[in-house]
Amino acid sequence: MRASKRPLGVVMAWVRRQPPKVKAFLAVVTGMAALVFIRFIVHDHDNLFVAAEAVHALGIAVLIYKLTKERTCAGLSLKTQDLTALFLAVRLYCSFVMEYDIHTVLDTATLVATLFVIYMIRFKLRSTYMVDKDNFALYYVVIPCAVLALVVHPSTSHNIANRFSWAFCVYLEAVSVLPQLRLMQNTKIVEPFTAHYVFALGVARFLSCAHWVLQVLDTRGRLLTALGYGLWPSMVLLSEIVQTFILADFCYYYVKSLVGGQLVLRLPSGVV
Template sequence: MRAPRRPMAVVLSWVRRQPPKVKAFLAVVAGMTALVFIRFIVHDHDNLFVAAEAAHALGIAVLIYKLTKEKTCAGLSLKSQDLTALFLAVRLYCSFVMEYDIHTILDSATLVATLFVIYMIRFRLRSTYMLDKDNFALYYVVVPCCVLAFIAHPSTSHIMINRICWAFCVYLEAVSVLPQLRLMQNTKIVEPFTAHYVFALGVARFLSCAHWVLQVLYSIFFLFKMCNFSLCYAKAPIQTAF
């Protein structure tokens, strides 16, 4: 007698059979649904950013395990790690000069782990590094992020250079995984630990994006309430005491 298939396996099998456009649509719907769900269960949006940093740190831990146990860096992009170290260093600088909190501790630990990964790939395991496959030009992402940071940066009480640096690290973080994806595309092979690392990065990026989206929506809602309050106060009759 044939055993019944699990509902999740049936759904995943159906999704795999769909064309790319349908998969993209389903991914967007799933992301929006998850965003609405997070909106109602998470009251402090800052916790999402902490969770994103923790997921990133977990992904780096997976890489360290791969490098120390398997003694190979095959399938890993050194350029992606260089971009990660760059935006973490800039964000760590911003944390010290703008807000010293738990983000500073998490970023410090993640930066140290990333530098260790870079050291292992560049020196200890250089013979297994796929240099010819890791051919993504870094200026394709660094230069646009710099230009965009000068054009669009937050309006706060900090000096402009710090606000530009903060915007730069946010933009660079969003695209730092591109060299890794390009290497995976070139090799046509995805190793388990590399896949886990990319998945952790995906979770971290989603949580970070959810943090900023909810923060913007909350700010718009707050401004809307303040505008309504101001209009109501302006229309209220002025009472004079005699």
């Protein structure tokens, strides 16, 4: 096992020594290489979006295991779970009134699981909740997302309230993990189950971003026109990219920790 990990460990050590600009360049190149790889092995790129939702649900399943078996919610951000429930509820409403499909079923299951996590943190395991560390002000993300949704939303034939709701949940999803990242930055140490959950979010965000980018390439840009006109199509893609890069740094240290055989993830200052 050690011999198989050694080459990857050498690569990770080399990357760690590089300046921030080189790391950013390497991250972009790696992402582009992954997109090319996915494009050739996944024939129906719609499956990527389903996979993203499935990975998100798997991450929440990891949280439920942690809460029910270890009886602690230490290291988890209740505010991120609140934001997740909010954007899922809004997206579920949009799905019912605009396009009922497999995503509706997946979002329903994920929302139910998220509400269970919120219930456990708020009532059953309240004594282990790090309320002093979970200090991200939600209005910093909810209000800007709502204002942005009023300004930039789909130009489809749907009701204006539905179009606003659709845009709001897209923007809110992009930044919903910020309270969890703030909490981890405050504690500096991330226990395994929380790390698995956040890494699952990172993978889900990347798959979702890959879905949109590859769909645009496959349709030669026609998908952007199908989404509407104006700034909205560009904002959808930008939101997906923002979600991916918000978690990219954490995912790097997660993989580095696994390569080093560490069960507990320790984050240096300024990572998230």
